[in-house]
Amino acid sequence: MAGGLSPQQAERYARHLSLSEVSHRGQQRLLQARVLVVGVGALGSPAALYLAAAGVGTLGLADHDLVRLSNLQRQVVHRTASVGMSKVEAAATQLAELNPEVRVDRHPYAVTAENAMALFAEYDLILDGTDTFAARYLLSDAAYLTGKPLVHGSIFRIEGQVTDFVPGRACYRCLYPEPPPPGLVGDSPAVGVFAPLPGVIGTIQAAEAIKLLTGRGDPLVGRVLLHDSMAMTFRELRYRRDPACSLCGDHPTIRALVDYEAFVATGSAR
């Protein structure tokens, strides 16, 4: 045993153990960590692959959807033979082949206002791989209300962004108090996605999760990283907790999960 690791673990994680930014201590933390990946699609694919490779002890996968042929252009955890299968089951099989030491908890259903609190309570960190505004507000609210850090990522056509929401240090509502007008920003399949873009964003999300879990580095807290894959630029915007935020502000009005479909459709929480 090398620092509590088996010989196989010492070999598998050798390049982390010799890296001062992770080391035995950080690797032990990863092995004990529980991360929930919500959405096993374009962002969840690279994020889950890297978190499994890096030795996160328990990976929860939540997604209600089935693998479709049109997903394979960018959702790299899935295989052609998996078309028609549950995304959670398909990904779990691939992750087990990559690293059988990782325990994969399967949640093959949609995360909703009814189940999010209980689900999030089981994990140390939540990674947002969803693709709707309703889901982003739901995940941010539930992560804040359960006291869990949330690594947010989103993509649109050729652009993406990443930031970390740590409870008490701002939330998605601080950045976006109001949802975009319905119909203005499409989640529809007619909107294209540059294949490697979610690989870039989802991989940065995995890096942020590992940093938050090991307590190393300078995480994207209070900073949103904006990426344009055509210009191939990365910009950073700083933001702060909004004292007027309806969730994490000084006088919050949201103390429980709301109806997110209605909020996104009308801009008002009920």
Ligand SMILES: [Zn+2]
């Ligand atoms: Zn807030």
